[in-house]
Amino acid sequence: MQYKQQNADALVDMVDIHKYFGSVQVLRGVDFHVDRQEIVGLLGDNGAGKSTLIKVLTGFHSLTRGQIYFDGDAVAIESPHDARELGIETVHQDLALVPLMSIARNFWLGQEPTYSIGPFRLLDKKKMASESVGALADVGIHIRDSEETVGTMSGGERQSIAIGRAVYFGKKLLILDEPTSALSVGETQKVLDYTIAAKEKGMGVIFITHNIRHVYEVADRFTIIERGHKLGDFYKSEVTENEVADMIVTGQIPERLRLYGEGAGE
Amino acid sequence: MMQAYLENKREAATVGLLVTFLNFGFAILGALVAFLVFFGWMPFGERANILRSDLNNIEIIVTIASLIYAACCARTGFGLLRREKSSLRWSQWMLFITVMIGGAILLSVIIPVGLKFSLLLSQDIDLRAVINDTAAVSELAPMALMVGETLIGVNLFLIALLALLALLVFIIPPLDALRRIDGIRLIVAPPRRLIVAFMVLLTIGVACVLIAGAFTVPLYPGMTTIRDAENHRLLAGLLFFLPGFVGYRLVRQVEEESDELRRAIALTPGKFIRSELAKSPSAGAIIGFIAIFMAFTMATDLFLEPSSVASFLSNVATKGIIAIGVTYLMISGEFDLSVGSILGVTALSFMNFMTNGAPVFGVMEPIPAAMLAIFVAFVLGSINGVLLITTRIPSFIVTLGTLLAFRAITLVAIAGGRILRYSDHHDALPVIAISNLVFMALVVIGLLVVAFTAYRVLPVWYRQAAHAWSIREANGDFGTTGALIRTGVFLLALFVIVIAVIWLVAVFSYHSSAGGGQMVEVGYFDLFNGRVLSIGSEGDFFHMPIPRNANVRLAIVWWFIFVAIFHVILTNTSFGNSIFATGGNEGAARAQGVNVDRIKLQNFVIVALLTGIAAIYETARNPGVDPLKGTGWELEVIAMTVIGGALLTGGYGSVVGSLLGALIFGMLQTGLVLVGIESRLFAGTIGVIIIAAVVLNTLVRGGQRN
Ligand SMILES: Nc1ncnc2c1ncn2[C@@H]1O[C@H](COP(=O)(O)OP(=O)(O)OP(=O)(O)O)[C@@H](O)[C@H]1O
Numbered sequence: 001m002q003y004k005q006q007n008a009d010a011l012v013d014m015v016d017i018h019k020y021f022g023s024v025q026v027l028r029g030v031d032f033h034v035d036r037q038e039i040v041g042l043l044g045d046n047g048a049g050k051s052t053l054i055k056v057l058t059g060f061h062s063l064t065r066g067q068i069y070f071d072g073d074a075v076a077i078e079s080p081h082d083a084r085e086l087g088i089e090t091v092h093q094d095l096a097l098v099p100l101m102s103i104a105r106n107f108w109l110g111q112e113p114t115y116s117i118g119p120f121r122l123l124d125k126k127k128m129a130s131e132s133v134g135a136l137a138d139v140g141i142h143i144r145d146s147e148e149t150v151g152t153m154s155g156g157e158r159q160s161i162a163i164g165r166a167v168y169f170g171k172k173l174l175i176l177d178e179p180t181s182a183l184s185v186g187e188t189q190k191v192l193d194y195t196i197a198a199k200e201k202g203m204g205v206i207f208i209t210h211n212i213r214h215v216y217e218v219a220d221r222f223t224i225i226e227r228g229h230k231l232g233d234f235y236k237s238e239v240t241e242n243e244v245a246d247m248i249v250t251g252q253i254p255e256r257l258r259l260y261g262e263g264a265g266e
Numbered sequence: 267m268m269q270a271y272l273e274n275k276r277e278a279a280t281v282g283l284l285v286t287f288l289n290f291g292f293a294i295l296g297a298l299v300a301f302l303v304f305f306g307w308m309p310f311g312e313r314a315n316i317l318r319s320d321l322n323n324i325e326i327i328v329t330i331a332s333l334i335y336a337a338c339c340a341r342t343g344f345g346l347l348r349r350e351k352s353s354l355r356w357s358q359w360m361l362f363i364t365v366m367i368g369g370a371i372l373l374s375v376i377i378p379v380g381l382k383f384s385l386l387l388s389q390d391i392d393l394r395a396v397i398n399d400t401a402a403v404s405e406l407a408p409m410a411l412m413v414g415e416t417l418i419g420v421n422l423f424l425i426a427l428l429a430l431l432a433l434l435v436f437i438i439p440p441l442d443a444l445r446r447i448d449g450i451r452l453i454v455a456p457p458r459r460l461i462v463a464f465m466v467l468l469t470i471g472v473a474c475v476l477i478a479g480a481f482t483v484p485l486y487p488g489m490t491t492i493r494d495a496e497n498h499r500l501l502a503g504l505l506f507f508l509p510g511f512v513g514y515r516l517v518r519q520v521e522e523e524s525d526e527l528r529r530a531i532a533l534t535p536g537k538f539i540r541s542e543l544a545k546s547p548s549a550g551a552i553i554g555f556i557a558i559f560m561a562f563t564m565a566t567d568l569f570l571e572p573s574s575v576a577s578f579l580s581n582v583a584t585k586g587i588i589a590i591g592v593t594y595l596m597i598s599g600e601f602d603l604s605v606g607s608i609l610g611v612t613a614l615s616f617m618n619f620m621t622n623g624a625p626v627f628g629v630m631e632p633i634p635a636a637m638l639a640i641f642v643a644f645v646l647g648s649i650n651g652v653l654l655i656t657t658r659i660p661s662f663i664v665t666l667g668t669l670l671a672f673r674a675i676t677l678v679a680i681a682g683g684r685i686l687r688y689s690d691h692h693d694a695l696p697v698i699a700i701s702n703l704v705f706m707a708l709v710v711i712g713l714l715v716v717a718f719t720a721y722r723v724l725p726v727w728y729r730q731a732a733h734a735w736s737i738r739e740a741n742g743d744f745g746t747t748g749a750l751i752r753t754g755v756f757l758l759a760l761f762v763i764v765i766a767v768i769w770l771v772a773v774f775s776y777h778s779s780a781g782g783g784q785m786v787e788v789g790y791f792d793l794f795n796g797r798v799l800s801i802g803s804e805g806d807f808f809h810m811p812i813p814r815n816a817n818v819r820l821a822i823v824w825w826f827i828f829v830a831i832f833h834v835i836l837t838n839t840s841f842g843n844s845i846f847a848t849g850g851n852e853g854a855a856r857a858q859g860v861n862v863d864r865i866k867l868q869n870f871v872i873v874a875l876l877t878g879i880a881a882i883y884e885t886a887r888n889p890g891v892d893p894l895k896g897t898g899w900e901l902e903v904i905a906m907t908v909i910g911g912a913l914l915t916g917g918y919g920s921v922v923g924s925l926l927g928a929l930i931f932g933m934l935q936t937g938l939v940l941v942g943i944e945s946r947l948f949a950g951t952i953g954v955i956i957i958a959a960v961v962l963n964t965l966v967r968g969g970q971r972n
């Protein structure tokens with residue numbers, strides 16, 4: 001089967017994505033794209049397949065069928081490592097940090113800075129400590145000690161660290177899967193702020209959440225997923241907050257918006 | 267509170283004065299102890315005649331330590347009198363140290379007495395009769411025994427009764443209604459105070475029995491080595507322990523305006539040590555190691571003999587090497603039950619390659635044979651790893667399968683349970699001659715390595731130490747423990763380097779001189795794992811005298827080297843970081859781009875390689891292989907790893923911990939025999955120790971959530 005990129009200058013274009021876990025069909029032909037410098041709110045009911053979709057994009061799951069284009073090229077993202085190489089950073093809903101490891105080690109996991117002595121490459125612990133403290137302070141998270149284990153921290157603190165890490169390393173695309181679920185009002189506002197800051201730096205952002213108010217504040221466009229199908233793409237200018245909420249709950253596109261919904265323009 | 271004292275606030279003045287005088291009291295006590303020990307009234311260790319003043323080493327150390335301690339106490343007391351700020355922290359530490367000293371002295375009586383008393387009990391001696399008969403025993407002993415036994419008995423009876431009642435209430439449904447009655451609630455959920463009361467009574471009971479024991483044990487001079495004089499330490503211990511404890515609790519609360527000062531002070535010695543320990547996975551093992559080491563040292567004089575130490579080190583060295591690999595694997599969340607079988611196959615291959623010959627290469631020399639055998643281990647480890655990552659079966663099952671399957675190889679290869687011996691095929695053990703040139707080249711390389719590391723490391727350490735010292739000068743005594751340690755480490759390193767250089771130069775000149783210049787003949791097997799003294803020509807190890815009776819095996823040296831290398835890899839490379847992440851949260855590790863499968867495969871291979879190396883050492887030590895070689899090792903090695911603080915669930919552990927675990931294992935193996943406990947009890951003791959170790963590890967890790 002031949003795929004072709006549908007949105008010519010999108011940063012990411014996922015075409016006809018299918019993902020089956022054995023006989024469970026979680027994604028059944030989803031098209032999804034993120035433009036450059038765009039914040040997309042990815043919405044849907046519990047179990048709709050949002051996390052699965054971004055796990056396919058980040059190489060955590062292999063896809064059953066479909067094609068991903070990144071920066072205009074067809075890419076095969078086979079592992080999270082590949083996704084990182086492309087400049088994609090993710091805050092996963094359920095796979096954030098390793099509780100028994102220190103903040104600094106979590107922060108640098110998978111791309112630790114090293115220095116070499118002869119043929120041996122050893123961790124640059126000083127850099128790990130100072131840069132992680134600095135980077136987290138930049139996004140407003142002040143930690144006491146970068147050697148503290150993550151397991152002793154509160155849920156919100158952990159989430160902040162995962163977000164800080166993604167913001168620090170993200171180059172082209174930032175994916176936030178329910179980043180604010182454990183955060184206080186103030187912290188949530190910070191996350192929304194640096195979501196916008198990331199966009200202004202030229203990155204694309206995928207923002208998944210159940211709190212429509214948050215995402216309505218920052219997103220440029222909403223993609224609603226309903227039990228493995230895409231319900232539609234809606235620009236913020238086209239819909240109201242309430243309409244978005246209704247669509248998520250009912251899984252129906254209101255009459256007024258049929259034009260923009262699935263099949264629009266085809 | 268203490269701060270208030272320094273500022274002359276009335277309400278705190280009493281406590282402050284109390285602590286001040288406590289410090290003076292301890293100073294006097296310390297001086298007294300030094301005096302008593304020096305003149306033989308309070309013996310430590312073994313001593314021929316109590317009244318003769320032939321001090322042994324332990325006593326000299328104790329004397330000096332007590333004098334230093336007394337001086338520090340006096341200094342602290344003066345500081346408090348003159349209301350110096352730094353004396354606050356000093357007094358905390360001094361009291362803390364006092365409690366520790368008191369506790370150690372108490373333990374030094376209680377542990378041996380307890381051990382020996384239980385030995386006496388196990389010998390079917392009617393204690394009561396002995397105690398009543400002997401006039402030599404003071405009146406105290408029978409009374410203490412009676413009180414103790416009564417207390418323990420009544421306590422146990424009450425506890426059993428309550429437990430029974432509680433059980434009844436829970437099990438029998440009709441009695442359920444009873445639970446609502448007030449009196450019953452007492453049983454079902456006893457209030458804290460009741461529990462504490464029970465504990466206190468029980469403790470007093472045990473203490474009484476111990477005191478009785480302390481007086482009874484010396485009556486059996488043939489069987490024990492405790493003398494009355496040693497029991498006098500009980501008093502000293504109590505004098506240090508109780509006031510110190512009370513004082514420490516009193517000065518615990520301190521308040522301070524300056525933020526930095528408050529941080530320094532709020533971190534009481536207890537908290538400081540606990541937080542330091544909580545950072546290290548091997549903390550529990552460290553405590554256990556010290557405790558067991560002290561216990562055996564106090565319980566028997568044979569334990570610290572070079573021969574005993576050497577023998578227990580030699581016994582665990584090879585297992586310790588395997589434990590390093592198993593630790594890696596366990597940290598990454600997996601498990602290897604097949605190491606014993608891999609060891610068997612590798613040892614068999616090694617021996618077989620040298621005697622019957624390998625398929626292509628024919629009969630081989632030891633070193634190529636060893637390499638090929640280790641390759642065999644590599645293949646076996648890869649089989650484990652590949653099976654795991656392709657089938658996704660839990661490693662417990664996979665390696666249980668390979669445990670049996672690999673064992674089949676040796677069982678089939680050596681028919682009829684024979685032993686494959688090197689001496690059956692060759693007349694003499696293989697020998698390699700090392701020419702002087704090679705030897706001297708090795709020494710020169712050694713010198714260069716030493717010089718290079720010194721060049722790289724020392725200036726850095728010196729700068730650090732100097733910097734820390736300047737902080738100390740500027741800030742006084744606060745937060746400078748690190749400075750002292752760093753300075754100490756720097757001096758120690760300097761010392762070690764100087765010694766190493768001198769020794770290497772000595773070896774160099776010895777071998778280049780006319781007299782010492784003969785070829786060095788080394789047995790191949792000795793090179794792998796010989797007695798250290800059999801290397802070199804004149805019963806010395808490269809010029810270093812080693813007691814002739816000590817069974818120091820080279821594998822010990824290799825073991826420590828491996829520990830150092832693998833420790834650095836685990837804690838200081840991205841590979842090590844990935845191992846922790848893989849075991850700690852596989853999904854998160856994968857999401858961050860760690861190739862989890864590769865890490866696991868690599869770890870299985872590492873275990874197998876280390877097992878292969880251990881197999882070579884084992885075979886070299888005793889050049890014969892039987893088909894059951896290595897059976898049961900897997901569990902012992904896992905025990906060592908778990909004692910060393912690794913979590914079975916993955917994500918936590920350390921190589922140093924595995925070293926300590928193996929050492930604890932070895933100490934128990936040797937020590938229990940020396941103390942006179944039957945070897946049949948060994949497995950049981952290890953079982954208890956494992957559980958205790960894991961409990962200890964969990965306690966030390968404290969509040970850390972998973
Ligand atoms: N590894 C898996 N194996 C089988 N089924 C899976 C797997 N992962 C997800 N699913 C199923 O896929 C469906 C979608 O899951 P997903 O996590 O993508 O939902 P979601 O939209 O992120 O929901 P939420 O808002 O609750 O996070 C669920 O029904 C879930 O049971």
Ligand SMILES: [Mg+2]
Nearest residue numbers: 050051052093
């Ligand atoms: Mg989700």
